[in-house]
Amino acid sequence: MARAYNFNAGPATLPEEVLLKAQKEFLDFEGSHMSVMELSHRSKEYSKVHDKASALLRELMEIPPDYEILFLQGGASLQFSMVPMNLLDRNHGASYILTGSWSEKALKEAKKVGPVEIAASTKESGYHAIPPLEDIHWKQETSYVHLTSNNTIYGTQWQEYPQTGQVPLIADMSSDILSKKIDVSRFGLIYAGAQKNLGPSGVTVVIIRKDLIKHDDSLPTMLSYETHANSKSLYNTPPTLAIYLLSLVLEWAKDQGGVSQIEKNNQQKAKLIYDAIDESNGFYTGHASLESRSHMNITFTLPSSELTEKFLQEAGDAGFIGLSGHRSVGGCRASIYNAVPVEHCLILAEFMKKFQKTNS
Numbered sequence: 037m038a039r040a041y042n043f044n045a046g047p048a049t050l051p052e053e054v055l056l057k058a059q060k061e062f063l064d065f066e067g068s069h070m071s072v073m074e075l076s077h078r079s080k081e082y083s084k085v086h087d088k089a090s091a092l093l094r095e096l097m098e099i100p101p102d103y104e105i106l107f108l109q110g111g112a113s114l115q116f117s118m119v120p121m122n123l124l125d126r127n128h129g130a131s132y133i134l135t136g137s138w139s140e141k142a143l144k145e146a147k148k149v150g151p152v153e154i155a156a157s158t159k160e161s162g163y164h165a166i167p168p169l170e171d172i173h174w175k176q177e178t179s180y181v182h183l184t185s186n187n188t189i190y191g192t193q194w195q196e197y198p199q200t201g202q203v204p205l206i207a208d209m210s211s212d213i214l215s216k217k218i219d220v221s222r223f224g225l226i227y228a229g230a231q232k233n234l235g236p237s238g239v240t241v242v243i244i245r246k247d248l249i250k251h252d253d254s255l256p257t258m259l260s261y262e263t264h265a266n267s268k269s270l271y272n273t274p275p276t277l278a279i280y281l282l283s284l285v286l287e288w289a290k291d292q293g294g295v296s297q298i299e300k301n302n303q304q305k306a307k308l309i310y311d312a313i314d315e316s317n318g319f320y321t322g323h324a325s326l327e328s329r330s331h332m333n334i335t336f337t338l339p340s341s342e343l344t345e346k347f348l349q350e351a352g353d354a355g356f357i358g359l360s361g362h363r364s365v366g367g368c369r370a371s372i373y374n375a376v377p378v379e380h381c382l383i384l385a386e387f388m389k390k391f392q393k394t395n396s
């Protein structure tokens with residue numbers, strides 16, 4: 037059976053190899069005569085899955101030993117609250133860089149916890165770019181600086197992160213984690229919902245420097261990083277099926293040649309589609325300014341809303357899934373996360389060129 041040309045923004049396509057392996061093991065996980073979903077989360081068999089997911093993520097992202105890896109629930113959206121609840125010192129506040137709707141949502145939750153300031157924002161120019169590093173300002177004593185590494189909705193991505201020195205840098209990497217090499221030691225905390233690059237929805241990965249894990253009796257137990265760090269993310273029942281699928285995706289990523297090979301594939305994929313935009317003589321217009329272009333979400337429009345409609349209609353008829361832009365911005369968006377094959381990007385680029393030829 038042929039796989040759909042799935043350009044969904046999230047939940048997104050998963051590697052076919054992962055789905056086939058999960059199918060093969062579905063009824064009988066490693067000779068247990070049980071599905072992985074039916075195992076106790078305290079069993080030896082499940083422990084192996086849980087530990088493997090954590091070890092593979094550490095290996096692939098080269099996460100240093102002084103960082104804890106947590107598997108939580110509540111999506112990246114719950115991290116918008118957990119980050120300030122655990123890390124915002126009310127005497128000093130926290131700093132947020134606004135580059136799109138997700139950073140606005142993160143800011144909104146932080147405001148409920150304590151004072152916040154905006155370190156930089158590209159809202160006025162329609163979020164078409166990441167702010168230049170020299171335009172970002174925070175108070176020396178701020179609790180942390182928060183940014184969104186890839187703006188899923190607007191299609192922009194940080195190419196270089198600010199140097200924050202002693203101030204912890206916190207990143208929502210939901211839509212570009214594991215898509216390129218990063219230096220984890222530059223960050224105090226990284227979080228990501230799994231459903232874009234890591235697996236299915238239902239598990240959220242948090243990578244936190246150990247010295248930032250504090251004891252705070254005033255926090256609800258489930259919302260404290262300390263609780264989950266002290267219990268290896270097994271304080272309560274974790275999303276075992278999602279973590280199992282995460283472990284398979286990480287195995288797949290390693291088989292691909294690890295993050296450096298995945299990064300190369302992603303560059304190639306993005307180039308195919310950006311070239312179709314850039315060589316269209318203005319038929320396709322990219323939303324992001326050149327230096328801020330995302331390698332994960334490519335946003336563009338056509339010369340009129342009628343043509344955009346027609347493009348989406350015909351793309352749908354041709355078997356492309358998920359190419360409408362986010363409901364808040366319109367236009368078109370191709371999300372080309374790690375698991376989207378190069379082949380599918382090539383087919384989309386060809387479709388774009390053909391559509392232009394017959395409609396201009």
Ligand SMILES: *Cc1c(COP(=O)(O)O)cnc(C)c1O
Nearest residue numbers: 111112113138188208210211229
């Ligand atoms: C998808 C997304 C979120 C929301 O994730 P949930 O897991 O649905 O809460 C947050 N931030 C970014 C950058 C995203 O792409």
